[in-house]
Amino acid sequence: MxxxxxxxxxxxxxxxxxxxxxxxxxxxxxxxxxxxxxxxxxxxxxxxxxxxxxNSKDDLFTACIRREARALTEAVRAGVLPGLSADGQLWSGLRAFFDHTARNPDAWRVLHLHARTHGELFAAEVAVMRAEIVAFVTHLIAAAARDAHRDPHLPEGEVAGLAEALVGAAEALADWAGATEGVTAKQAAATLMNFAWAGLGDLMTGRPWSPPEEPEAAPAPETAPEATTAPEPVARAASAQAG
The missing domain is CATH 1.10.10.60 (Homeodomain-like)
Structure with missing residues (x-):
């Protein structure tokens, strides 16, 4: 034109x-x-x-990444309303995430697929967005633990790990929902909620799962010293041949 x-x-x-x-x-x-x-x-x-x-194709692609990353993070933040219970906050955040990615499938593919596979500069732009979402989820989990039992016992590293796991699961599930006919954003959010909250709910109320006790390792068997002389039958045979 x-x-x-x-x-x-x-x-x-x-x-x-x-x-x-x-x-x-x-x-x-x-x-x-x-x-x-x-x-x-x-x-x-x-x-x-x-x-x-x-300016250029690179600059155009970068502008797309930045705009869509900002739109996604703003949607997730706006979806979590103040005053909700811990499960209500998680549910509203998941609904906001899956609603946005379902309404904007091309933008989600740009962020989660194409930007990550076409150069470090593009991948770095997405990493900034992801870090912001992980930080937001980390804050939600920490606040939920604090509200649940007033004296949070969750170590900072564990909270950060839970946030990383939750965000990673949401990303994978958004890909699955987008590729699976008939799966709605609400269904995808409910799937992750059912998967995550059973564990998080117990964690928030001071009932964490603990791994079973591992049996003590048996001591390593002693190794026989290396033989410095030939076994007796071999030695006798060698003497006979020499005689």
């Missing part, structure tokens, strides 16, 4: 229009296969205008 056919509109609006098109193409094609011509066509602008606004 020629530049002469492009309707005049505010730069910010036009740029978001380009990013919308780019997220769709990057999400469906991947970074390498995505065409700037196709992005411009879908956005209804000329390719030179895309380069004028966003």
């Amino acid at each position: 020629g530049a002469g056919k492009t309707k005049r509109m505010p730069r910010a609006v036009r740029e978001q229009q380009m990013l919308d098109a780019a997220v769709r193409i990057f999400g469906q094609r991947g970074y390498m296969a995505a065409s700037m011509d196709e992005i411009a066509e879908l956005a209804g602008v000329s390719k030179p205008l895309v380069y004028l606004y966003l």
